[in-house]
Amino acid sequence: MALTIDDLKKMIQSDEHRQLELKKTTGELKDGMHTACAFLNTEGGWLIFGVAPKSLKIQGQQVTDNTQREIAQALSYMEPQVDVRVEYIDVPDCPDNKVIAMHFDGWAWGMVPYTYHGCPYYKVESTTKEMPRDMYEERLRRSKPDMFAWERQQSEFTDISSLDEKLIRGVVRLGVERGRLSDLALTEPIEDVLGKWKLTIGNKPLNAATALFTKDTGMYTQFTMRLARFQGTDKNEFIDNQRVEGNIFVLLNEAMNFFRKHLNMHGKIVGLVRDEYLEVPAEALREVVLNALCHRQYERYNLTIGIAIYDDRIEIENPGILPPQITPENILQPHISYPYNPLIANVLYSTTYIENWGSGVKRIMEACQKRGVAAPTWTVNGGFVVVTFKRPAKGVTQDGTQVDTQDDTQVDTQDDTQGGNLDKWIETQIRQNPRITTEELARKSYKGIATIKRHLAKMPHIRYVGSGYSGHWEVLDKE
Numbered sequence: 001m002a003l004t005i006d007d008l009k010k011m012i013q014s015d016e017h018r019q020l021e022l023k024k025t026t027g028e029l030k031d032g033m034h035t036a037c038a039f040l041n042t043e044g045g046w047l048i049f050g051v052a053p054k055s056l057k058i059q060g061q062q063v064t065d066n067t068q069r070e071i072a073q074a075l076s077y078m079e080p081q082v083d084v085r086v087e088y089i090d091v092p093d094c095p096d097n098k099v100i101a102m103h104f105d106g107w108a109w110g111m112v113p114y115t116y117h118g119c120p121y122y123k124v125e126s127t128t129k130e131m132p133r134d135m136y137e138e139r140l141r142r143s144k145p146d147m148f149a150w151e152r153q154q155s156e157f158t159d160i161s162s163l164d165e166k167l168i169r170g171v172v173r174l175g176v177e178r179g180r181l182s183d184l185a186l187t188e189p190i191e192d193v194l195g196k197w198k199l200t201i202g203n204k205p206l207n208a209a210t211a212l213f214t215k216d217t218g219m220y221t222q223f224t225m226r227l228a229r230f231q232g233t234d235k236n237e238f239i240d241n242q243r244v245e246g247n248i249f250v251l252l253n254e255a256m257n258f259f260r261k262h263l264n265m266h267g268k269i270v271g272l273v274r275d276e277y278l279e280v281p282a283e284a285l286r287e288v289v290l291n292a293l294c295h296r297q298y299e300r301y302n303l304t305i306g307i308a309i310y311d312d313r314i315e316i317e318n319p320g321i322l323p324p325q326i327t328p329e330n331i332l333q334p335h336i337s338y339p340y341n342p343l344i345a346n347v348l349y350s351t352t353y354i355e356n357w358g359s360g361v362k363r364i365m366e367a368c369q370k371r372g373v374a375a376p377t378w379t380v381n382g383g384f385v386v387v388t389f390k391r392p393a394k395g396v397t398q399d400g401t402q403v404d405t406q407d408d409t410q411v412d413t414q415d416d417t418q419g420g421n422l423d424k425w426i427e428t429q430i431r432q433n434p435r436i437t438t439e440e441l442a443r444k445s446y447k448g449i450a451t452i453k454r455h456l457a458k459m460p461h462i463r464y465v466g467s468g469y470s471g472h473w474e475v476l477d478k479e
Contacts, residue, residue, distance in 0.1 A: 019045035037116040042123040044106030050099035060097030150299035151208035208343040281367040292318035
């Protein structure tokens with residue numbers, strides 16, 4: 001429907017704002033095109049020529065063939081090209097004049113960013129500004145993932161032989177056992193498995209394959225994680241300070257081991273069994289770390305994921321951004337998944353490290369609620385997404401329940417000396433799944449791999465037959 005003079009009067013009665021720009025004449029056409037570009041890169045808006053900005057007087061201007069050519073030529077400098085309907089509205093008080101109105105649709109996630117004369121603009125409140133380079137590059141990357149995404153680039157420093165075949169076979173088996181991969185994947189060549197995950201081009205691994213499965217981090221400085229336990233509530237003094245390197249699965253395991261080392265272990269008797277768990281649910285911590293590894297910006301090679309444990313809180317920081325549709329304020333609400341690295345996310349999903357698309361925050365909240373622990377908070381600070389958990393007071397969960405509190409090392413030592421529940425649990429798991437790995441046992445029990453191996457060494461009636469991921473456990477009758 002064409003814009004009328006009455007529509008125009010209603011539109012301008014509140015003066016200029018984020019989605020309305022008024023120009024006196026097309027003598028300001030160039031400046032108006034900067035605004036048009038900003039509208040296209042933000043929330044859209046109306047560009048009006050023929051209305052005085054401050055007085056809001058509708059005076060219009062004469063429109064000639066030359067005026068129309070100038071407008072068409074100015075719009076041609078917009079990239080990508082835009083299809084804009086230019087409206088000419090008669091001004092009753094000035095019969096020879098017309099108001100020129102153009103509406104520009106706003107930007108949506110995944111669209112190419114617009115430029116005018118090669119320069120991108122965007123809106124900050126009601127002000128038109130040049131778009132920062134990092135914002136422009138990020139939007140360009142998201143608009144053409146096949147061309148620009150880091151995970152889709154061919155790896156410069158690795159080949160198929162550099163990938164951990166044992167690890168690949170192990171996670172494939174997890175996916176098969178839990179119904180997300182075909183049984184055929186168990187016997188397929190590694191090249192075929194990676195190809196079906198779209199992790200190779202011509203048998204050359206992509207960066208996504210390297211991030212997931214590399215045996216040697218080599219030149220990839222972003223495959224590093226900072227782990228620190230600070231004394232008190234600031235960074236003035238640390239108790240433990242580490243830098244670990246490895247692929248996504250290695251870093252996930254290192255992070256969980258660090259939590260088990262420095263967080264208190266709670267325990268209570270349920271029936272005849274002692275139920276032991278970390279002061280902050282391991283499931284929630286694992287989900288946050290996994291999200292950081294899955295969704296971080298790997299192209300920012302000089303930045304690393306960091307985990308900091310203080311006396312009163314735990315902070316997990318990830319070099320990345322939240323999608324425009326998600327903010328720290330609404331992240332707890334149901335939302336669809338916006339994976340920053342879709343190839344990596346797909347592998348983690350098909351191997352069941354990720355349960356369901358877009359359900360991570362929900363699982364974090366449920367795990368915390370189950371244990372009576374305060375929900376974490378999300379903030380964006382200096383190019384990092386930071387998730388913060390409050391630590392409960394020692395010996396008390398945040399719902400006020402009294403619990404035994406022990407250092408994880410002490411618990412492991414008690415397990416080693418007293419045996420009992422953990423031994424029985426390990427044997428049950430092996431009977432149920434003879435192909436289970438020590439890594440899976442450690443992950444399920446929230447113990448260290450070394451602890452699991454020590455317990456297995458004390459159980460001579462349990463033995464491993466075969467080699468690597470092709471072998472299995474056997475439980476013999478006790479003499």
